[in-house]
Amino acid sequence: MDYDALSPTQKEAVAQLQALTDGGDAEVAINLLESAQWDVQRAANLMFEPNSSAPLSISRNSEASSSHVSTPVRVESFSVDDSEQAGLLGGRAPGRQFDRVAPTSNAVNIFLIRPLRILIAIIAVPYTLLRAILRALRIPIPLPAVPPAFSITTLGLGLSSSGFSHRPSSTKDPKIAAERWIQSLEEETGCASFSRSQATEGETSGIASGSSSVLSRRVNDEANARFLPDFFVGGYEVFAKACAKESEPKIGCIVLVSEEHDDVATFKRTTLTDPEFVRLMHDNDFLVWGGDIRDRDAWSAAQKLQATTYPFVAFIALQARRGSGSGSSQSPVLTILSRHQGSSIPAATAPTSARTLVTHLQEHLLPRVIPYLTRVRAQTLDKEAARAAEAREREHDRALRAEQDRAFEESARRDRERIEKKRAERRQAEEDARQQAEAAQRAEEQARRDEEERAAWAATRMAWRRYGRRALLPREPRPGETGRGKTVRVGVRMPDGRRAVRFFGEMDSLTAVYAFVDTLLIPDAPEYAPVGDPATPPDGEELGEQGLLRAMEKVGKKNGEWFGFRLAMAYPRKEIHWEAGKRVGEVEGLSGGQLLVELYDDLKRRVSSDSRRSSNGNENGNDSDEYETESD
Template identity: 85%
Template sequence: MDYDALSLSQKEAVAQLQALTDGGDAEVAIGVLDSVQWDVQRAANLMFEANPSAPLSISRNFETPPPRASSSTPAPAESFEVDDSEQAGLLGGRAPGRQFDRVTPTSNAVALFIIRPLRILIAIIAVPYTLLRAILRALRIPIPLPAVPPSFSITHMGLGISSAGLSHRPTPSKDPKVAAERWIQSLEEETGCVSFSRAQAGEGEASGIASGSSSVLNRRTSDDANTRFLPDFFIGSYEAFARACASDSAPKIGCVILVSEEHDDVATFKRTTLTDPELVRLMHDNDFLVWGGDIRDRDAWSAAQKLQATTYPFVAFIALQARRGSSSNSQSPVLTILSRHQGPSIPAATAPTSARTLITHLQEQLLPRVTPYLTRVRAQTLDKETARLVAERERERDRALRAEQDRAFEESARRDVERIERRRAEQRQAEEDARRQAEAEEQAQAQARREEEERAAWAETRMAWRRYGRRMLLPREPRPGESGRGKTVRVGVRMPDGRRAVRFFGEADSLTAVYAFVDTLFIPDDAAHAPARDPAEPPVGAAPGEQGLLHAMEQAGKKNGEWFGFRLAMAYPRKEIHWEPGKRVGDVEGLSGGQLLVELYEDPKRRSSSDSRRSSNGKTGNDSDEYETESD
């Protein structure tokens, strides 16, 4: 609850309670007053003594307490499961149960006739000061006033004058760690001892354990068998200490020590119980976590409220335990108050907080009952951690396997893509080759058609010249006794197909007549090519006679054998007879009476195309010794 939101009467009540409690924290005062309907007297009783109606057993709740439904409902403190049924034998033979009798004050008469009237008198005296202070605070006037007036502190054991009235004590720190370190340092200075772990290790500091800078560290004597040490105190807040005790990975037994410096039994408790070597070693050997503080500090006071401390010094042992009324091992354990010990530490044999009482309780009851369960919890935690690590390794292996499978799949997909691309490239290449081959074949066919057309046209032209030559260039044979054409010359001709022909010429006849005679032997013997139907005019308008033939040769670009398509040669000795315009038969030596061989002339172009056709048919140009004949 915010202080500024309080009414004037509520602010006055807070000021009165702070004056009675030596200037305590305003938030604590507001909470206490709110729980008792803003009754200053009841709030003072609650803070100086203890709430006798407070229950001893409440369920554990480590979370932040829920908000109060109304201002009349007390604020719930952090609570625990309480298990203190085993303490009856340690407290003077009390009957076993869940309740404890508070340690009674030294004298009821003193409390009745001195303490209560004195407390009322102090409250009456503080009223004017409280009212003035509340008014100035409400008006926000910064007038310096003493924080609290000297006050008396009433304890359960008697009447004592507060040290605040004699000397100024440090302002309580709001940092739990600083408060814990300061309290441990004051404890070391007061007892002249150091923590057990630091003493054994010989170091100046220990992680998580109290470290003091006092010169009393040098008072320790290692050779003294009676050297005393302090427990290894946990430095930090009470909440952090509770979380450390309830750690899933390493649960431990916790020991909470709360004192009030205004209590007469605290000094003896510090010098006897807290420095007892056997108790310190027992807690150290069993890995206890020890936390302590003075209830004047906020964190220690909050811990006292949560643990329901009613008398000081106060010692409580807490640890994880199974939930009450549950037989299932699967439920998570709960942090439980195992036992509570409060009151004087003397006499040593029977006092609730003496070292011997605590040692007997730990050895005979608490450790035998709690250690197996904590061991089982640690084992279960270890098994869970092992299972978690195994599961993590399984997941890592599965992830690695999936990654490997993904890589293999990607590699396979890449190879498939490459194979498909390669096949497509091969298909495109094959299609391109087929297209080129088709184009080449088409071109070859076109070329062949052109050549065939040219050959047909040339054959037609040649046939026309043959028939013209048979009629106009070949003279009749000389008659017997005819002398105008010179001496008669007999010419025998052997054709490539084996035919033989004989013709008589005059020596004055032209050599063209001999070639014309051989040329006529290539004319087919049918009605369409009958001699009577031979043309009298040369083809394509050429000039008549031998000059027209010469001109046609020049236009066609063919000479001799290229024009006629054959060569004439004497059989023996072989001598080729070339055609020459104007040459006479008598001018050819050895022609008379001889036999001429007709050799077909092969055009180089025609020979190359013929060779290519024979190569395509699996034959070479030398496979046949046959003569080639012209097709008509």
């Protein structure tokens, strides 16, 4: 189980167990706690007290069938299939039994055990060098390995006082412990794994990688070649899970040894290197896992398998639950198929000899287990196919629902857009109507203001016309009068066709001519009679021409804008602009000529009409100035 997947309570239990074991491996702690139903005290008893009364995960005979009826499958929980082991489980198994050595006193430890261990470690140094030289020369002379309890590397590491205790070592990583044990086994037997010796290097995964000398060894005589099984590299729990994988179930072989037993060395060199036994397991795709119970993981496996005598061999695989019929839908449970413990000599009858194990596999275990595993594998494949079909159906339904949801969302989106568009159009229409109303109101107000301004301006101009008729228009020169210079005759043609003639003196101001024309625009009504003309300029301006000039400057209008008309000679056409202080005699051609009066409003309307005709492309290409002229 992954540490990150644990609950807070389970993580706290792991921390407590690691504190009790002086920082043990987290994976081992998790496995022990799972076996003890996450009870820290029971897990500690399982680790440090092999004879503890704490309940184990292994059940026997009828107890196994009842304990697995409703309990979910867990890889550390086994049923014991003893149908082929009547002699093994009925009484004490043959072979040397493993007895726990009672701890010695501190005095014995200080004055006897420790000096003895130091002496043995010093003696082991040349022995170790000799083994290394033989390995370098590739001389296949197997020499027993020095027990770790007496090696120089374990001095002062605080092992048990006797040096023979079977409690687990401080190795934290089960994979490292497995690799170390497999390498030690290859060095001790002088044999390599079967797959590495038969196939190219790196072909298999999950198999221990031995020393470089063993990997490079070549077998010259295939008939007499001896190999080791392909041991699984990893923790015991990982190995058990690999065996219990229903999509690819395998038969597992568990090998447990203890260097304190005299039968272990013979077992390693005979049974574990037997060609027929190794090839039989290889051909039937066994998963093989092994270890020394001095390692924590192997010691934990020994407690779960209830191993008491070493060497110990057990076979496990998925089997139907006890009491379930052939048509039961319950999942299979990982079951101990058989257990073999004790000596491997004599070869024909010993419980752990290669001959006994091969016969047991060929005649009993494989014929019974292989068909069931094949059926489990087929059923698993069928279930996986059914699950895949269901998943495809669910995916199809999900895609169909998603498509329907998309269509619904698209329809709803179009409806929302249509509603929003209508709302926007209504808001725009209301806004346009509001703007039009405001524009009409502004135009009305502007027209009113313009009308008021025109009325005020017309009143002002009428007041200046009447003032000009009285104060700015001099009387006509009398015959023989010489004070005003030569008499000048000026004819005027009004826009409405009226004609008027008046005489001026050359010394008269040009303002008098404009005042004369201006008086012609005064309506012929009693209220505008000359007797009522004002004697002073409007708005309190100065008298005479200077007051007129000041009034023009005040309103910002001159010439035609002020008078509302302009004067021009008929032929040749020449416009006469008003200038303050200019005399009649200074205007060339004015004497005896006829002046055309052009109203300023008419001129503006004419220019506007000309502009419209020009924009509409209705110009006739005439270069005429479009002013009417009339000869005298």
